[in-house]
Amino acid sequence: MKKVFFLTLAAVAGMHGMAQAQKGEKTFTHADTLRGTLGAERTWWDVQQYNISVAPDYLNKTIRGTNRIVYKVVEESYPAFMQLDLQQPMELDSVLFGKRRLQFTREGNAFHVQVPKQKYLSVDTITTYFHGQPRIAVRPPWDGGWIFAKDAEKRPWMSVACQGLGASVWYPCKDHQSDEPDNGAILTIAAPDTLVAVGNGRMIHQQTADSVTITSFMVRNPINNYTIIPYIGKYAHFSDTLHGEKGVLDMNFWPLDYNLDKAKKQFAQAKDMMRAFEYWFGPYPFYEDGYQLIESPHLGMEHQSAVAYGNHYQNGYLGRDLSGTGWGTKWDFIIVHESGHEWFANNITTKDIADMWVHEGFTNYSETLFTEYYYGKEAGNDYCYGIRKNIRNDVPIIGHYGVNDEGSGDMYYKGANMLHSIRHAIDNDVLFRQILRGLGKTFYHQTVTTQQVEQYISKQAGFDFSKVFDQYLRTTQIPVLEFAVKDNKLSFRYTNCVKGFNLPLALHSDKAVLKLKPTEEWQSVTLNAGQQSLATAQLIERLYYIHTKATDKP
DSSP states (O other), X not given: OTTTTSSXXXXXXXXXXXXXXXXXXXXXXXXXXXXXXXXXXXXXXXXXXXXXXXXXXXXXXXXEEEEEEEEEEOOSSOOSEEEEEOOTTOEEEEEEETXXXXXXXXXXXXXXXXXXXXXXXXXXXXXXXXXXXXXXXXXXXXXXXXXXXXXXXXXXXXXXXXXXXXXXXXXXXXXXXXOOOTTOEXXXXXXXXXXXXXXXXXXXXXXXXXXXXXXXXEEOSOXXXXXXXXXXESBOOEEXXXXXXXXEEEEEEEOBGGGHHHHHHHTTHHHHHHHXXXXXXXXOTTTTTOEEEEEOSSSEEOOTTSEEXXXXXOSBBTTBOTTSSSGGGSSBHHHHHXXXXXXXXXXXXXXXXXXXXXXXXXXXXXXXXXXXXXXXXXXXXXXXXXXXXXXXXXXXXXXXXXXXXXXXXXXXXXXXXXXXXXXXXXXXXXXXXXXHHHHHHHTTTEEEOHHXXXXXXXXXXXXXXXXXXXXXXXXXXXXXXXXXXXXXXXXXXXXXXXXXXXXXXXXXXXXXEEEEOOOSXXXXXXXXXXXXXXXXXXXXXXXXXXXXXXXXXX
């Protein structure tokens, strides 16, 4: 999923072992700017479709291929160059505009391609030819790249994991999250006829000749560059359908052949996941492309319509409960988490990787919502409180903009707990669910900024949460609620917080409700008999990611 979690697995624990430097220690290079900034050579053209063909050589660990890029000219005036990204040691062999061979120069991982003058709003095509030995993944998905592995029977098993690292680790593209191909992508894979190739979306063509099978898959919807992924192995296949919110959804499953029986049992959870997330988030965003779950030679990844699965057919996260509550081993973490990214990461994608909390925070919180959907609200509260122990508060969640820099891995657990706190502050689960579903509808198949998401939530909730977002996304401070109870009088205020921090608190029992609007100034309310039991550190901290401090003051 990403740099700290190349996977989006998304997930998790192992990701936290990838410590990042403190923000004051980070330095960025011109190469970082070329990769992370929308410079003049990128903004004048908008990708309409990628048509990628790839032929891997398993023995030599090399690949060769083409990428036919359809694009639209979106600026009347633009430089004479187009920036294409392809990471070393991969080589760009040639670029054709029609039959015309274009000149280019290399600058590290960026190529400056000299292009002819084209009409404003015209749709044109270049065809790129590339080859080489791509970066080999050492510890995928966290240390990503191309994967040349073997299955348990020593047969070739290949794939890619490149979130954060970038799709340009293996094919030429505009490697920036803000520009997804509007009309999707076609991926054609050449593989030995003894193996099976799988890609995103739906199979549209297959032929075999001279012991090589050529298979093409097509995605009709916009798609993140880093989630266009080939899978090549000795796969078996089975399918199912879900009668969902937008009609009949095709669900296809690709385990290794010797895991078919296990997969038929474990992958049944995919329908449970789909029902829960359609309830919370709205319709699955890619009915046209279907849903696939594919066994992968790494833990997992949110590859759009082709989710990577490597959790060894067990519940939990490799058998463990990341919350420590027992709820996390009642379901398969990779099926739930990685599929949750179809809504947040694939449907709604951040323009800059610095805002990756939108992907990871919401998807991490999807685990809580899944738990609640099947086991009840208190189970969800247990799970979300349990994962809080994984928060490090090392650096802010939001990274540096324009340099392909993601922030702290706290975007997972802290992001989820921030959303949980906001949900309880809203104190209206019907409205909160409407907000979640509204995000998916309002920003359907779009790239967004954190400001758009933050402002949408505040507007729909009818409360300005801007200081709450600032607190949790842009600082490492955990707010403290100081409170004192004396003679049925509760006094309270926030400390250790950004100026203006104003997270409301709503506390409930069967007999009473207590609603507080703390600020940095002391306030007081009189408690009735039923409310006295609500003003406790245990209850407050269970629902809100804040610390509490009992005091004799004021």
